[in-house]
Each structure stands twice: as structure tokens, then as C-alpha cells.
Amino acid sequence: MLVAFSVAPSGTGNADGSVHDAVAAAVRVVRDSGLPHRTTSMFTEIEGEWDAVFDVVRRATEAVQPYGSRVSLVLKADIRPGYSGELDGKIERLEAAIDEQTPKPQGE
16 A cells, blocks of 8 residues: 655644754655655555554654644555555556657657
């Protein structure tokens, strides 16, 4: 399964609203998990079996709790039994489809 999630504290008391220290604590949990993952500016994606992935999401959420009075978790899952390597595979198929649909200059 693939899970994309975002976890952040609220009620931090930071005047600038910054949550990067809390997010860093969550991303550290993901990186230490050993599961395939990717972090972007808005979400962290992680791939693995149901129990392993949700354990990491739970621990990442717990890592954020000390940074505020409450925690927000946004999660989206792609559950496709029998498939692995989809963290990169889905992107590779997308790029191939874009390449196929891109008009070629005349004369090529």
C-alpha cells in the first residue's frame, strides 16, 4: 500500500506559525523506519504492508504531539494488494504516458 500523509501541530504558540521542527520529528520517524518513502513540501509518502505503514504513521503523529496542544493528520491511501515498488512505479508510468502524448517536432 501507498500512504500519503501530512501531520502538523496546532496551538504551538509560534508567532510565525512555523511547524518545521515538529515536521522534522515526524519525518525522522519515517526515515528511520526503513520503509520506502518520499517527502515533498506538502506530504510524506510511504510504502509497505498495512500494519507497518500505519505503525509509522502513528509514531510520526506521536512525535509531533509535544510541539502543540493538538495534532492534525491528513492521510490518503492507495491499497492495491499484490503490488510493490509503486512509490516510483506510478511516477514512471505517468512520465511514460506524458512522453507518449507529447507532440514530436516535424521531421523527427
